[in-house]
Amino acid sequence: xxxxxxxxxxxxxxxxxxxxxxxxxxxxxxxxxxxxxxxxxxxxxxxxxxxxxxxxxxxxxxxxxxxxxxxxxxxxxxxxxxxxxxxxxxxxxxxxxxxxxxxxxxxxxxxxxxxxxxxxxxxxxxxxxxxxxxxxxxxxxxxxxxxxxxxxxxxxxxxxxxxxxxxxxxx
Numbered sequence: 001x002x003x004x005x006x007x008x009x010x011x012x013x014x015x016x017x018x019x020x021x022x023x024x025x026x027x028x029x030x031x032x033x034x035x036x037x038x039x040x041x042x043x044x045x046x047x048x049x050x051x052x053x054x055x056x057x058x059x060x061x062x063x064x065x066x067x068x069x070x071x072x073x074x075x076x077x078x079x080x081x082x083x084x085x086x087x088x089x090x091x092x093x094x095x096x097x098x099x100x101x102x103x104x105x106x107x108x109x110x111x112x113x114x115x116x117x118x119x120x121x122x123x124x125x126x127x128x129x130x131x132x133x134x135x136x137x138x139x140x141x142x143x144x145x146x147x148x149x150x151x152x153x154x155x156x157x158x159x160x161x162x163x164x165x166x167x168x169x170x171x
Contacts (some may be wrong), residue, residue: 001062001063001075001076001077001078002078003077003078003079004078006063006075006077007050009061009062009063010063012061012144013058013061016046016050016054017040017057017058019039019046020035020039020046020051020054020055021046021058021064021074021128022042023035023038023039023044024055024058024064024072024073024074025073026073026074026076028073029067029072029073029084030071030072030073031069031070031071032048032051032052032055032070032072033048033086035051035055035072036051038050039051055072062075063075067082080131092139101116
């Protein structure tokens with residue numbers, strides 16, 4: 001994770017999440033109980049359920065990782081890499097003072113426009129993925145419509161409930 005992304009995500013954390021992030025080590029993975037002990041040592045005691053919620057949100061934000069043994073470790077910050085010159089031993093090429101003219105000649109067109117098999121396979125894979133994405137988009141649209149209908153039904157039921165409550169208050 002880059003330093004800029006890390007800073008942006010850390011700005012969006014609440015106070016408890018910041019405390020938990022400070023307690024999660026970068027060098028070695030710790031389990032939740034060890035992190036809870038570290039928080040207690042730092043004078044910031046927290047219940048295990050609260051800690052689990054904070055660890056989950058930090059993991060979802062990409063600030064910590066959960067390994068296979070159930071231990072947490074903080075994500076390391078990537079340092080920007082300096083761009084190297086392609087050939088450090090050669091001096092940079094300087095532009096010529098004179099202006100050269102170039103002539104372009106068109107290559108002869110092939111007799112048949114045959115595409116390579118790799119390109120055809122690539123296009124077929126893309127077409128399959130596009131079709132699958134369309135199906136998923138349609139399924140999401142149907143789901144959104146169903147949720148909208150359910151919400152409207154819920155609002156109607158809520159209005160009936162409020163009306164019934166007002167009638168019962170009048171009695």
